Each structure stands twice: as C-alpha cells, then as structure tokens.
Amino acid sequence: MYSLRELEVSLGERSYPIYIEGGLLKSSGILLRQVSRTDKILLVSNPTVFALYGRKVQEAMEKQGFSVSVALMPDGEQYKNQEEAFKVLDQAVEAQLERSSLVLALGGGVVGDLAGLVAALYQRGIDYVQIPTTLLSQVDSSVGGKVAINHPQGKNLIGAFHQPRMVIIDYLTLATLDKREYKSGLAEVVKYGIIHDINFFDYLESHAEAIKAQEAGSLEKIIYESCRIKSEVVAKDERETGLRAILNLGHTFGHSLEKLGNYSRLRHGEAVAMGTIAASFLAREKNYLTVDELERIIKLYRCLGIPIRWPDFEPPAIYEGMLNDKKVINHKLRLVLPRGIGNFVLSEDISREELLAAIRQAQNSL
Known part of the structure; x- marks a missing residue:
C-alpha cells in the first residue's frame, strides 16, 4: 500500500539511512538488526506515545532478539532538562547497558533530543536510533545529530553533535497527532x-x-x-x-x-x-x-x-x-x-x- 523511500545522510563513517514509509513501525526491529548486534536496548519515550506505539515497537524489537528496557519521561518541552536527562541515565545504568548497547528514541523532538544526549554521554557515547512520531521531529530534529537539553537561561544550551545510526519514519503515527x-x-x-x-x-x-x-x-x-x-x-x-x-x-x-x-x-x-x-x-x-x-x-x-x-x-x-x-x-x-x-x-x-x-x-x- 505504501512505498518505502530511503535517503542517506552522507558523513563518511558516520553515514546513516533515513527510511520513510507508512506502517514502518512493524519492520523497525528488522531494520535495527541491520546495524546492531547488541542484545540490549533502552527505549526512551513518554507515556502518551508509549501508550500508542510502545508495545508495537517493543514487540518488533523482541522478535529480532533484542532485550528491551523502557524509560519514560514526562511529555513537554519544559521537561527537556538536566533532571530528566539524569533520570534516564540512571535507568541506562540500572539496565546495565554496555558500550555495544543502543538507545532507541520513540517520540517527538523532546524525546529525541534528550535520548540522543543520553546516548552521547553514556560511557562516552553509545549508538542510538530515532523513531520520530511527530511531524516536526520527522522533518527536522531527528536528522542531523544535534542533541541537547535546555537550560533556564536558554534553549538547547547543553548538547552535543551525536549522529544516530538510523532514522525510521512511519508517517501513519501522524494520524494520532494533535x-x-x-x-x-x-x-x-x-x-x-x-x-x-x-x-x-x-x-x-x-x-x-x-x-x-x-x-x-x-x-x-x-x-x-x-x-x-x-x-x-x-x-x-x-x-x-x-x-x-x-x-x-x-x-x-x-x-x-x-x-x-x-x-x-x-x-x-x-x-x-x-x-x-x-x-x-x-x-x-x-x-x-x-x-x-x-x-x-x-x-x-x-x-x-x-x-x-x-x-x-x-x-x-x-x-x-x-x-x-x-x-x-x-x-x-x-x-x-x-x-x-x-x-x-x-x-x-x-x-x-x-x-x-x-x-x-x-x-x-x-
């Protein structure tokens, strides 16, 4: 019913694909297995998005042999802060993520930015994958590797450049978007x-x-x-x-x-x-x-x-x-x-x- 479109962000050794297709969540585990041999994934999302799509993504990962831990952060730009980032880092430690493990960001720009920064910081940098579920994150924040949290004095003042291994865009998620x-x-x-x-x-x-x-x-x-x-x-x-x-x-x-x-x-x-x-x-x-x-x-x-x-x-x-x-x-x-x-x-x-x-x-x- 839907056609798979593919792009590449050409950055030499840090190059990665962007996949765009309606209904792609069901194939997300297969796509991830192409770039990762890890057993452990930390899925970062918020309660709203996770209730809609979390279980579907989790099952897609588990079918490919991934062990999935879940970290949920509150929904809203005001929560893209140091406190929430360290809560997710604590959960990465509790899940015993390793250097070969992977962070999976399922949500909009707030989730993607914070989860990407967590991946950049944990053990000096581990892989992460973006599964953006809002239009803004699908067309902008999930691509390019700019990850950050806000500071009371300004937006995105604390961050890094950390490119994802892959971006998976299922635009059917927009049907439930406000x-x-x-x-x-x-x-x-x-x-x-x-x-x-x-x-x-x-x-x-x-x-x-x-x-x-x-x-x-x-x-x-x-x-x-x-x-x-x-x-x-x-x-x-x-x-x-x-x-x-x-x-x-x-x-x-x-x-x-x-x-x-x-x-x-x-x-x-x-x-x-x-x-x-x-x-x-x-x-x-x-x-x-x-x-x-x-x-x-x-x-x-x-x-x-x-x-x-x-x-x-x-x-x-x-x-x-x-x-x-x-x-x-x-x-x-x-x-x-x-x-x-x-x-x-x-x-x-x-x-x-x-x-x-x-x-x-x-x-x-x-």
Missing part, C-alpha cells in the same frame, strides 16, 4: 522552501489543502523533501560552522519567545513560524525580499493554518532573550534571512533598533 502539533511541524517544512528550494515552496502553495488534510501522498512528499534538503545541508556542514546555520531561520526569535512563554505557552514550530515572519520583515527592510515575496510567505502560513500572530511580550524582553541564543558570535547576533524565496543570506550587521522594529512589525501587522 492538530496543533501537526501545524507546528508544518512550520519547519515551510522553512525548507523559503531558504533552499523555491520549487518545494511552490508545491506547498499548490497542495496546501491536501497537506492540511494529511493525505498520504502529500505527507510522504513533504517528509521526503524536507529530509532530503536537511540531509544535503548536514552532509556539507555537520557541525554548523557555515551552511547549516540556514536551518535556523526564525529560530533566534523563536527560542526567545519559547523561553518567555516558559516552554509551555508556544509550541516550537509556532515560535519558529513567528520568528520567520519577523526575519522576513527584517529582510524586506534590507531589500532582500520584495513586498510580494513577503506576502507570499505570510499567505502560505495562513493557508496551512499555522499560527503566526505574536504574543504580547515586550519587544525589549524578546531582544534580550535573543542575546542568549547559541547563534551569538563575538556578542553579535547572526541571523538567517530570506533572500527572495528559495535562497538566504547570513547577516551579522543588524542593530538592536532594526531587530526591535522587526519584532514590532511582526506583532502589529498580522
């Missing part, structure tokens, strides 16, 4: 079209209704194309020394919004969408975008049902939060801005006044 969470994931999909591929942006415009309706063909297309673009970028710049920074479109604004909302008021994708709108207004002021291109970007978000109305946080507080972002270099913010649709520019010559003006435009113009 509508708000699905729309949040679409914000990361739109990002790829804005900064990298105008043809993909055109596809999103022309298939907005099918994408909103989660039609299988459109789901497979947007997940595949998003993973393809991210894989190409990561292969050229694994540790974000240059090109990979383009994937942070809207994130510097967005991370500040998430923090001000205590990581609970806004979903990650919502904050990224709002941040991208501010970046687009800034790009328009710098003549990187035309008025028509800015309007196309705003219209696409609206057609896909992605929330872009900013909360009423004070602009100076948003700006101060941005200064704690990882993209600050020599006390200067480096921002990704759209350059037309399908291209980008990295800019470090942005004043505080310009940023505050862009924030106010984003707050007041929508």
